Amino acid sequence: MGAALRSMYANSKYEEVREEWEEDYSPQRFSYKALYKATKGFKESELLGTEANGTVYRGKLSSNAHIAVKRVALDAEQDTKHLVSQIVGIGKLRHKNLVQLLGYCRRKGELLLVYDYMPYGNLDDFLFNEEKPKLSWSQRFHIIKGVASALLYLHEQIFLHRDVKAANVLLDEDLNGRLDFGLAMFGTNRNPMLGSVGYVAPELIITGMPTTKADVYSFGALLLEFACGRMFIEHPGKPEEFNLISWVCQCSKRGNLVGARDARLEGDYVSKEIEMVLKLGLLCVQYNPEDRPSMAQVVSYLEGKDVLPEMPPDTPGISIPTPYHEVLA
């Protein structure tokens, strides 16, 4: 018989594709009808955002559970069997700082991913949008520790995230940071190995091979963004401020590392913690992957279980490759 293709509700607005090999995945399978109803027919008013990779809607299931549904176009040559087994595998991961992937649905040329709904959206908005209420230092520190422990958990489960960035950190109702699974984690055709601009470890551009240390690099960029309240790479600006590595090293050389912090924090911060986050950020974005700490070490530093090594700003490797490192000389 082979993998018979079944088209449910053929020719109706609820039409979807199911194949025999998906039988084992039925607990993770959502019907299109249920998702259609949950999102009020994918109504404009329920739209959370449209990104290059797809469109996300908020929804409410008949069980009253709040969900987010990501609609993604599938390439014809995509290995759907492999993709679905990855989704199911990722859906089995459990950590309080991960956005739970609840399941999926499949239509002709389209995949729908179902996640827990995060009411406060993503961190990108909170850190870089002046119009959003600012996050206090203690909220930021709590969020970053949560994200670090989620990334450590992924590495322990032999998963790579591949796209750690502020836009992939969502906030739940208690303002816990939850790491979202971007499409990069599935290694889909339209978002291949490389993560997002600015967060990509330098070696990844050459090798194209994602590693735990490349995840650590992206996490380091995120740490610097948390403390400085600015994007890792920002343009235009003074050359020495163009990249947060240069900016933080400049402040450190002037003997005022904490001066690199987000001005919006005003007096609300703990000097020792900001200093540690900035130094740890620099340690994670080192040029040589082997010099970067593992996520287990990162978590130990953040939890105060380990003390960071002394690291003057002119330590080899703590800067960006030419030509920008000349700015730091």
Ligand SMILES: Nc1ncnc2c1ncn2[C@@H]1O[C@H](COP(=O)(O)OP(=O)(O)OP(=O)(O)O)[C@@H](O)[C@H]1O
């Ligand atoms: N589970 C969720 N709960 C609430 N909002 C969400 C959820 N997932 C995504 N969003 C919001 O939907 C919008 C689009 O999200 P999406 O994940 O597609 O963006 P992205 O992170 O740029 O894409 P990708 O990670 O696939 O590269 C964003 O504003 C995001 O905050």
